[in-house]
Amino acid sequence: MSASQVLFDAPGPKARRNNVIISIVAVLLLLGAIAWIVFKFAEAGQFEASKWSPFSYTDIQGVLLKGLGSTLLAAALGTVFAMLIGVIFAVGRLSTKRWISLPTTIVLEFFRGLPVLLLMFGVYYLGSGKVSPLVAVVTGLALYNGMVIAEIIRAGVLALPKGQGEAATAVGLTRGQTLRTILLPQAFRSMLPTIIAQVVVLLKDSALGYLVTYQELLYAINNIGRDYQNLLPAFIVGAAIFILINLLVAAFAKWLERRLSRSPKKIK
Amino acid sequence: MRFTKKAGVFGATALAAALALTACGQSGSPNGGNASAGPSPEYKVASDVKLDSSPTWTKANKAGKLVIGVKFDQPGLGNKKAGADKPEGFDIEIAKSVAAGLGFKPEQIEFKETVSKNREPFLQNGTVDLVVATYTINDARKKVVDFAGPYYIAGQDLLVKKDSTITGPDDLKGKKVCSVDGSTPAQRITEKYPDAQLVTYDTYSKCVDNLNSGSVDAVTTDDAILRGYAAQSSGALKVVGKPFSQEPYGIGLAKGDTALRTAINDSLEKLESDGTWKKAFEYTLGSSEGITIPKPDRY
Amino acid sequence: MDAITSNLGLFASGFWGTIVLSFFTMVGSLIFGTVLAAMRVSPTPVLRAAATTYVNVVRNTPLTLVLFFCAFGLPYLQISFGNTTDQVSFNYAVLALTAYTSCFVCEAIRSGIATVPLGQAEAARSIGLTFTQSLRFIILPQGIRTVVPPLASVIIAMVKNTSIASGFNNKELISAMNGVIELRGDQVPLILAGTAIAYLILSIGLGQIFGLIERKVRIAR
Numbered sequence: 158m159s160a161s162q163v164l165f166d167a168p169g170p171k172a173r174r175n176n177v178i179i180s181i182v183a184v185l186l187l188l189g190a191i192a193w194i195v196f197k198f199a200e201a202g203q204f205e206a207s208k209w210s211p212f213s214y215t216d217i218q219g220v221l222l223k224g225l226g227s228t229l230l231a232a233a234l235g236t237v238f239a240m241l242i243g244v245i246f247a248v249g250r251l252s253t254k255r256w257i258s259l260p261t262t263i264v265l266e267f268f269r270g271l272p273v274l275l276l277m278f279g280v281y282y283l284g285s286g287k288v289s290p291l292v293a294v295v296t297g298l299a300l301y302n303g304m305v306i307a308e309i310i311r312a313g314v315l316a317l318p319k320g321q322g323e324a325a326t327a328v329g330l331t332r333g334q335t336l337r338t339i340l341l342p343q344a345f346r347s348m349l350p351t352i353i354a355q356v357v358v359l360l361k362d363s364a365l366g367y368l369v370t371y372q373e374l375l376y377a378i379n380n381i382g383r384d385y386q387n388l389l390p391a392f393i394v395g396a397a398i399f400i401l402i403n404l405l406v407a408a409f410a411k412w413l414e415r416r417l418s419r420s421p422k423k424i425k
Numbered sequence: 426m427r428f429t430k431k432a433g434v435f436g437a438t439a440l441a442a443a444l445a446l447t448a449c450g451q452s453g454s455p456n457g458g459n460a461s462a463g464p465s466p467e468y469k470v471a472s473d474v475k476l477d478s479s480p481t482w483t484k485a486n487k488a489g490k491l492v493i494g495v496k497f498d499q500p501g502l503g504n505k506k507a508g509a510d511k512p513e514g515f516d517i518e519i520a521k522s523v524a525a526g527l528g529f530k531p532e533q534i535e536f537k538e539t540v541s542k543n544r545e546p547f548l549q550n551g552t553v554d555l556v557v558a559t560y561t562i563n564d565a566r567k568k569v570v571d572f573a574g575p576y577y578i579a580g581q582d583l584l585v586k587k588d589s590t591i592t593g594p595d596d597l598k599g600k601k602v603c604s605v606d607g608s609t610p611a612q613r614i615t616e617k618y619p620d621a622q623l624v625t626y627d628t629y630s631k632c633v634d635n636l637n638s639g640s641v642d643a644v645t646t647d648d649a650i651l652r653g654y655a656a657q658s659s660g661a662l663k664v665v666g667k668p669f670s671q672e673p674y675g676i677g678l679a680k681g682d683t684a685l686r687t688a689i690n691d692s693l694e695k696l697e698s699d700g701t702w703k704k705a706f707e708y709t710l711g712s713s714e715g716i717t718i719p720k721p722d723r724y
Numbered sequence: 725m726d727a728i729t730s731n732l733g734l735f736a737s738g739f740w741g742t743i744v745l746s747f748f749t750m751v752g753s754l755i756f757g758t759v760l761a762a763m764r765v766s767p768t769p770v771l772r773a774a775a776t777t778y779v780n781v782v783r784n785t786p787l788t789l790v791l792f793f794c795a796f797g798l799p800y801l802q803i804s805f806g807n808t809t810d811q812v813s814f815n816y817a818v819l820a821l822t823a824y825t826s827c828f829v830c831e832a833i834r835s836g837i838a839t840v841p842l843g844q845a846e847a848a849r850s851i852g853l854t855f856t857q858s859l860r861f862i863i864l865p866q867g868i869r870t871v872v873p874p875l876a877s878v879i880i881a882m883v884k885n886t887s888i889a890s891g892f893n894n895k896e897l898i899s900a901m902n903g904v905i906e907l908r909g910d911q912v913p914l915i916l917a918g919t920a921i922a923y924l925i926l927s928i929g930l931g932q933i934f935g936l937i938e939r940k941v942r943i944a945r
Contacts, residue, residue, distance in 0.1 A: 197800055282916065364788055
């Protein structure tokens with residue numbers, strides 16, 4: 158039984174009737190709103206065939222696919238580096254030596270406090286010409302999200318029962334061994350849903366790549382919108398693709414979570 | 426867990442729909458609005474060029490390709506259309522003709538996208554050999570790069586709907602005018618025409634969309650850029666034609682490469698005298714009526 | 725240095741712009757996010773479904789696209805508030821940022837509700853409190869305490885997200901930075917550093933404030 162079902166009694170006949178009425182009213186309102194939006198857009202000429210027909214051409218679909226490929230590439234590289242940075246900085250902050258944990262904390266707070274957009278601009282302008290747009294995008298994504306993931310992992314380690322670390326020390330493991338073999342794997346597993354949510358954030362932020370001329374999905378969308386004067390339809394198509402990809406990532410995460418929780422290694 | 430299943434089903438359905446769409450797609454590419462009619466101008470590739478005193482040319486000659494920085498998002502000037510593998514526009518034609526004058530065939534040119542903010546750095550560190558990207562010659566920039574040209578005198582102008590009553594910048598009082606965030610044209614409106622309501626986005630195409638939908642009354646930037654959008658609109662939009670600034674477009678090159686600059690100016694001069702300039706202009710931006718072809722400034 | 729000092733006014737107004745945009749978005753998304761969370765745990769299936777769908781769709785859309793649909797879609801529906809274009813754009817940005825941030829606020833609160841022991845809700849029900857009453861008097865006041873840290877990161881992320889509104893006619897830090905770079909292309913590193921410091925002041929300052937709040941509510945437990 159989930160918490161939500163505890164908050165209210167099982168509905169009786171009256172509540173059920175009310176629910177039905179509310180449902181009908183809500184659905185009608187929703188349909189009405191959709192109809193109104195469609196009507197208004199149609200009135201403004203946004204549903205003219207000329208605005209949507211470009212998407213039925215294989216060349217344009219190819220452009221979208223290519224853009225999507227670049228988006229996924231940037232997101233994948235960003236995720237890999239963000240994970241690396243995340244683990245390194247989490248370990249750094251967990252270190253008992255102050256000369257390690259202090260600088261780590263400062264660097265972490267620095268990059269965590271800046272907008273991804275500014276990080277991308279920074280890498281792109283400062284390394285202008287020497288670094289490709291892809292590097293600017295991946296660096297921006299990895300630095301920011303890496304710091305966030307570091308904090309997530311650290312929180313995961315801190316949330317583990319104290320006995321885990323103590324037992325490891327008792328059997329003679331060094332601090333590094335304890336972290337690597339005992340604490341980090343458990344923290345990683347318990348924090349997986351949060352980490353995946355951050356990966357979705359990373360994937361979405363890759364959409365800012367067009368501002369530093371990285372030719373990802375939104376760059377393609379902007380191009381199509383400019384060339385066929387169908388900015389709004391193009392953005393609707395773009396949003397649909399992004400939502401679909403992110404839902405698939407979320408579904409994958411749930412699957413992974415279930416698989417991991419089935420794993421026999423779970424200690425209770 | 427219930428949601429997972431739903432998401433999965435939803436995802437599968439959408440994916441299937443996308444596949445179905447791809448499967449029955451029309452092959453090829455839709456025709457977007459384009460000013461050009463007729464065949465593209467051809468430029469005679471010079472065969473006996475020897476510019477050993479120019480480090481840029483020597484490097485490019487050895488590599489067998491010339492890297493030119495251009496815009497990818499300015500219709501009519503430098504625009505890489507969705508699905509195209511090469512950009513097109515007036516800047517591109519100028520770039521091709523100049524390259525031809527330097528002995529490089531069209532297939533030996535590599536076009537690299539530059540945005541306004543990285544043109545100087547790209548030239549300084551040799552990422553590109555030349556920049557032909559709506560690049561206004563001014564004294565601040567002359568301190569860090571050299572300019573050949575100008576090949577076109579642009580001016581800040583207004584793009585309006587074809588039945589608009591706006592005839593110049595003085596009509597902007599109380600009107601909504603759109604430009605790109607932080608750009609020089611936007612800053613000029615704030616300073617000189619504070620009675621206008623300025624709207625800024627990150628791209629000009631968003632401005633043009635706002636103009637089409639009636640959310641703004643005018644779009645402002647260099648007339649050459651506006652001409653590109655007007656040409657694309659098949660008559661729905663027009664350029665007012667009263668420029669209120671002077672933006673001589675030049676070809677940017679590394680500071681101090683005088684030999685290269687002279688060679689480019691020579692080929693620009695030839696281009697302008699033998700009528701190819703006009704052909705290139707009309708091929709990309711439409712009618713060249715009333716447009717004066719500038720003489721290169723050999724400073 | 726003169727690129728910063730001679731354009732201090734521009735940076736100051738950009739800084740203020742970011743603060744105002746963040747403030748209204750924070751208020752809006754805290755309210756709407758709570759409403760969404762309440763809907764997601766409510767007894768009415770339709771409300772639950774509506775809130776779930778909303779959160780899953782908007783949360784998975786890049787913020788640039790959400791901003792785009794507000795700034796470019798709503799005018800077609802003749803929905804706009806404000807007299808000047810700046811006001812209209814500002815309101816669109818607050819709306820878009822609120823719509824987006826609310827999803828994260830909702831999820832944070834929902835996980836907070838889940839940490840309240842089951843007995844609390846059962847006890848509330850057994851003394852005859854309705855759904856709204858038990859949520860308002862029993863569950864939320866307790867849940868909100870565990871919610872402060874995740875809520876703090878949602879709000880700080882939102883403040884940084886306001887940078888994306890620069891592309892949609894909003895005068896804030898990034899648009900100030902773009903304007904100054906256009907004027908002084910020779911001092912880009914310095915201008916970037918100045919902008920970065922402004923953001924750090926905001927995010928670290930906010931972090932401190934939330935830390936204080938967290939300690940306050942923790943004592944009360």
